[in-house]
Amino acid sequence: MAIVSRGFRGRRRQPGAGLVPPGQYLVDDFPVLTAGPTPDIALEDWDLTVVDESGAVAARWTWEEFRSLPAEEVTVDIHCVTKWSKLGTRWEGVSLDTILGEVDTAAEFVVAVSDGGYTTNLPVADVLDGRAWVAYRFDGEDLEPEHGGPARLLVPHLYFWKSAKWVRELRLSDEDEPGFWESVGYHNYGDPWREQRYWGD
Amino acid sequence: MRWLVATVAETVPETARAVTLSLDVPDWPGHRAGQHVDVRLTAEDGYTAQRSYSIASPPGSERVELTVDRIDDGEVSPYLTTVAEVGDQFEVRGPIGGWFVWDGTDSTPVLLVGGGSGVVPLRAMLRHHAASDSPAAMHLVYSARTRGDVIYRRELEALTGPRRALTLALTRESSPDWAGHRGRVDAELLAAVGWPPAVRPHCYVCGPTPFVEAVADALVGLGHDPGRVRTERFGPTGG
Amino acid sequence: MDTPLDGNATGGALGDLFGFDVTVAVSTCATCGDARAVAELRAYLDAPGIVLRCASCGAPQLRLVRSADRAWLDLRGIQVLEIRGAGIAEPPGPS
Numbered sequence: 001m002a003i004v005s006r007g008f009r010g011r012r013r014q015p016g017a018g019l020v021p022p023g024q025y026l027v028d029d030f031p032v033l034t035a036g037p038t039p040d041i042a043l044e045d046w047d048l049t050v051v052d053e054s055g056a057v058a059a060r061w062t063w064e065e066f067r068s069l070p071a072e073e074v075t076v077d078i079h080c081v082t083k084w085s086k087l088g089t090r091w092e093g094v095s096l097d098t099i100l101g102e103v104d105t106a107a108e109f110v111v112a113v114s115d116g117g118y119t120t121n122l123p124v125a126d127v128l129d130g131r132a133w134v135a136y137r138f139d140g141e142d143l144e145p146e147h148g149g150p151a152r153l154l155v156p157h158l159y160f161w162k163s164a165k166w167v168r169e170l171r172l173s174d175e176d177e178p179g180f181w182e183s184v185g186y187h188n189y190g191d192p193w194r195e196q197r198y199w200g201d
Numbered sequence: 202m203r204w205l206v207a208t209v210a211e212t213v214p215e216t217a218r219a220v221t222l223s224l225d226v227p228d229w230p231g232h233r234a235g236q237h238v239d240v241r242l243t244a245e246d247g248y249t250a251q252r253s254y255s256i257a258s259p260p261g262s263e264r265v266e267l268t269v270d271r272i273d274d275g276e277v278s279p280y281l282t283t284v285a286e287v288g289d290q291f292e293v294r295g296p297i298g299g300w301f302v303w304d305g306t307d308s309t310p311v312l313l314v315g316g317g318s319g320v321v322p323l324r325a326m327l328r329h330h331a332a333s334d335s336p337a338a339m340h341l342v343y344s345a346r347t348r349g350d351v352i353y354r355r356e357l358e359a360l361t362g363p364r365r366a367l368t369l370a371l372t373r374e375s376s377p378d379w380a381g382h383r384g385r386v387d388a389e390l391l392a393a394v395g396w397p398p399a400v401r402p403h404c405y406v407c408g409p410t411p412f413v414e415a416v417a418d419a420l421v422g423l424g425h426d427p428g429r430v431r432t433e434r435f436g437p438t439g440g
Numbered sequence: 441m442d443t444p445l446d447g448n449a450t451g452g453a454l455g456d457l458f459g460f461d462v463t464v465a466v467s468t469c470a471t472c473g474d475a476r477a478v479a480e481l482r483a484y485l486d487a488p489g490i491v492l493r494c495a496s497c498g499a500p501q502l503r504l505v506r507s508a509d510r511a512w513l514d515l516r517g518i519q520v521l522e523i524r525g526a527g528i529a530e531p532p533g534p535s
Contacts, residue, residue, distance in 0.1 A: 004245055011276055013248065035491045080488075184505050237448070298448055299451075
């Protein structure tokens, strides 16, 4: 039984009280968690690629091309598996419905691949129908590198490790391939409302 | 390693930002110079935060001393440096670390290079050197911003002697009567005050990550054996 | 954090798991072959787990995730660990 340290409060947080999934608390700040160094990429070198299940490049956008795609502003709640949640976060980005819209695919799964090698896997169904974006603005400003800028995946209905920072490729696949955290204990799907944090949850 | 209860026995401000906490830790198994502890704080709602801090006291000391640098938007250091009082308790795990340690069992010269709060484990080594009357020659090169930022200044000066030398390098001291080194610890300074690579001194480098990388690169660039350079990184600002 | 800590900072967590101080063991990177003490690997602790990356090529060597009752350890990024003092004559000492 750990002893309590008198007067220690830690980062500002409040209990969730029914607004957040089980086990979560609300924070004021925006914690930065990272599994590796922040990539340093010039926008002129950036691209986003969709690779289909045959391994062919099905779509590709440079930064300028990507920024010309129709974008939307969304306000969503986000939930990190390390238990913090933020309600009403504002983002701007391109819907995965737009990004995958022109792609001819029957793939069931997609792997998001980031600069630096991070990966996360999702069912394609979970990134369509208005449930996912590639976001490049947060809270009215360009997305900062430490939070995933120039652009990150945003999939708010799943734990936030699925919202891959620095996303560069969406690889469609018939097979489900567990990603960076999914292959070492984190839940393959990650629904915060069913508290699917770890394998077997 | 279990988590042990540490009770604050004394707090001593060292500089405007750094505080030394002397802890009573029953069942403390003893430690080697350079090792650290993990500190865990628990709030009333069960929320915990954990950080590592180097042990500032030498082996054999009765209490475990930690010198903590206050990081303004940190979670743990503001508590330890501004809230914790005599009698308060938290948990420690340790001693930890067999890499960044100096036991003083041989007479090979030792070069210690510390930046900011990186001096903490080096001070434990220096005090161990003094307490054990080690035959090895030891030189501490310590980089801080200004004179006021030098932790343990009087103690470090008092510890100098025939086999213990001190070089202070200040990067932002504006007072004209500072006669010591001004500017960063670079290859030139290390070559001037250190030993030639042929001597194969043990080198210990500790402090913010960018400082450690620059100094370790400089030492290897001067020809020091990388196998003799041990490093401990404290992150961007000092841990 | 872009300027990470090093393996020294993982000594407590890994010591609990291994039962000896693995930070002094020399790890050979499975990706690039760089060999150095685990203490000198780049440590990312502000993550949903602990990641130790090769100081030379940046590839993840060790990943550790802990829940309340289980731990998962992925060492695929390590080709081999050399542990001094763990020969037949002496077991590795406690940390």
